[in-house]
Amino acid sequence: MNQPKVTEQLRGLEAAPAESVPTPPGTPVRPRVKLVDRSQLTWQMLDVERLIDPDHAARAIWDLVGRLKLDGFYARIEAVEGGVGRTPWDPRLLISLWLYAYSRGISSAREIARRCTYEPAFQWLCGLGEINHHTLSDFRVEHDASLRELFVQVLGVLSTEGLVSLQRVMHDGTRIKACAGADSFRREERLKEHLEAARQRVAAMGDPRQEEPKRKRAAQERAVRERQQRLEQALEEVQKARQAKRHDKEQARASQSDPQARIMKQSDGGYAPSYNVQLSTEASHRIIVGAQVSQSPNDFIHLIGAVAQVEANLGRKPAQVVVDAGFTSRENILSMAEQGVDLVGPLAEANLSWAGQQRQRGVSEKFDLDKFSYDAKKNVYRCPAGKILRHKGREFGPGVVIHKYTAKIETCAVCQFRSQCCPGNHYHGRSVTRAERSPTLTQFAQKMQTDAAKAIYRQRGGVAEFPNAWLKDKLGLRQFRLRGLVKVGLEVLWAALTYNIQQWIRLSWRAKLTLANNN
Ligand code: SF4
Numbered sequence: 001m002n003q004p005k006v007t008e009q010l011r012g013l014e015a016a017p018a019e020s021v022p023t024p025p026g027t028p029v030r031p032r033v034k035l036v037d038r039s040q041l042t043w044q045m046l047d048v049e050r051l052i053d054p055d056h057a058a059r060a061i062w063d064l065v066g067r068l069k070l071d072g073f074y075a076r077i078e079a080v081e082g083g084v085g086r087t088p089w090d091p092r093l094l095i096s097l098w099l100y101a102y103s104r105g106i107s108s109a110r111e112i113a114r115r116c117t118y119e120p121a122f123q124w125l126c127g128l129g130e131i132n133h134h135t136l137s138d139f140r141v142e143h144d145a146s147l148r149e150l151f152v153q154v155l156g157v158l159s160t161e162g163l164v165s166l167q168r169v170m171h172d173g174t175r176i177k178a179c180a181g182a183d184s185f186r187r188e189e190r191l192k193e194h195l196e197a198a199r200q201r202v203a204a205m206g207d208p209r210q211e212e213p214k215r216k217r218a219a220q221e222r223a224v225r226e227r228q229q230r231l232e233q234a235l236e237e238v239q240k241a242r243q244a245k246r247h248d249k250e251q252a253r254a255s256q257s258d259p260q261a262r263i264m265k266q267s268d269g270g271y272a273p274s275y276n277v278q279l280s281t282e283a284s285h286r287i288i289v290g291a292q293v294s295q296s297p298n299d300f301i302h303l304i305g306a307v308a309q310v311e312a313n314l315g316r317k318p319a320q321v322v323v324d325a326g327f328t329s330r331e332n333i334l335s336m337a338e339q340g341v342d343l344v345g346p347l348a349e350a351n352l353s354w355a356g357q358q359r360q361r362g363v364s365e366k367f368d369l370d371k372f373s374y375d376a377k378k379n380v381y382r383c384p385a386g387k388i389l390r391h392k393g394r395e396f397g398p399g400v401v402i403h404k405y406t407a408k409i410e411t412c413a414v415c416q417f418r419s420q421c422c423p424g425n426h427y428h429g430r431s432v433t434r435a436e437r438s439p440t441l442t443q444f445a446q447k448m449q450t451d452a453a454k455a456i457y458r459q460r461g462g463v464a465e466f467p468n469a470w471l472k473d474k475l476g477l478r479q480f481r482l483r484g485l486v487k488v489g490l491e492v493l494w495a496a497l498t499y500n501i502q503q504w505i506r507l508s509w510r511a512k513l514t515l516a517n518n519n
Pocket of ligand 1: 383384386387407411415416417421422429430
């Protein structure tokens with residue numbers, strides 16, 4: 001017996017008007033509802049232009065990118081008008097897609113490709129076209145120089161619109177986790193074992209030029225080859241660390257996931273494979289005017305390069321740079337003074353006097369530093385017993401050079417004052433230190449005691465840490481997706497570019513649009 005289709009049954013239920021079916025007395029009344037019919041095929045009119053509002057951020061990004069010179073991006077395109085071959089997507093579109101995606105905290109090429117099929121802003125940007133995620137991921141890392149040029153061009157637009165003032169720049173560093181786990185670090189021996197196994201797997205796959213593997217197999221083989229490359233790079237990094245004598249053979253390790261990542265201390269006190277991201281932010285409108293990535297966790301070595309980068313990006317140096325105590329090294333203070341850049345930042349506590357330590361060691365006040373006389377001509381000290389303490393070496397502290405002077409152990413060992421002067425010294429004689437500040441360093445220290453400098457410094461946290469927090473919280477850059485110093489640098493550049501464009505949309509584009517609509 002032929003059963004009526006379910007949809008026909010449902011249609012029947014829906015179509016039956018309540019008044020046409022007399023309800024016998026006492027029968028419970030059934031509610032009447034519209035039922036869903038998913039068996040139908042429909043056509044819909046879709047106005048792509050009206051998918052998003054006139055003031056949508058995607059339109060602002062599209063407009064801005066359209067105003068920029070993208071010659072570097074177009075130069076790599078081989079397809080020409082009238083020629084054969086597949087027509088690639090317009091770089092203006094791919095740039096806009098990546099910028100809009102980053103602004104939404106999306107950094108996955110697959111996710112962008114997926115959203116292009118259903119999310120209105122992505123659909124509007126690509127005109128309902130479908131974009132392969134390989135195209136997107138390749139584009140993100142293929143245009144290093146052009147992307148840097150784009151960053152500079154956007155700074156030019158912001159500067160023209162009065163949003164960039166270099167009167168005061170706040171500089172700060174932040175650690176961002178690498179695409180590697182802490183347990184991916186291996187010593188040289190283990191790396192060699194893994195590399196040998198990877199080489200054998202690659203050799204077993206045969207020559208990729210001789211075969212046409214299927215897509216899935218090709219992806220698997222590419223992953224094996226990339227693993228071999230990473231292991232080779234990790235081995236190189238371990239050997240470089242040993243040659244540079246940073247670590248001995250036992251200590252030297254590198255990540256087999258991202259060989260260029262380094263273990264760094266995090267803000268929560270823990271340690272993780274990371275990169276050190278340095279950002280220079282101008283104070284008036286919080287625009288990022290310089291962005292760098294480094295493998296070194298030390299902040300102070302990056303300040304001179306950061307100022308040079310700001311000058312390269314905008315054609316002039318910042319008038320004033322505000323930093324935290326991690327940047328106020330002697331070299332930085334002197335270099336900024338030499339370049340005419342007003343540096344503002346607290347001096348870290350310098351080890352200017354060892355008197356407290358000496359007292360702990362049982363040294364009598366009669367043998368404190370001020371009881372030793374300094375002979376500047378000979379650069380020696382003379383102790384209360386009249387013996388010579390010679391210059392032994394020097395250490396550089398923040399804004400100060402500490403010179404060390406030591407007496408011979410043979411002299412102190414037989415001295416009648418030894419129990420009061422250097423009671424704990426068994427292998428070397430008494431030592432004293434002399435702190436030396438250059439006029440520049442002295443002036444810097446005096447300036448940082450003034451209320452004006454302290455007031456400026458108090459503004460630092462609000463400005464310098466704003467883009468750091470924005471990149472991590474709004475753009476989702478808490479961990480890199482890409483591996484290696486170059487690609488990680490590109491990821492930071494995309495994020496910094498997105499951040500600047502978001503500032504431009506907020507401060508300029510939306511304001512102009514509102515004004516135009518009101519007129
Ligand atoms: S212990 Fe050495 S430094 Fe101290 S007073 Fe004697 S000789 Fe001089």
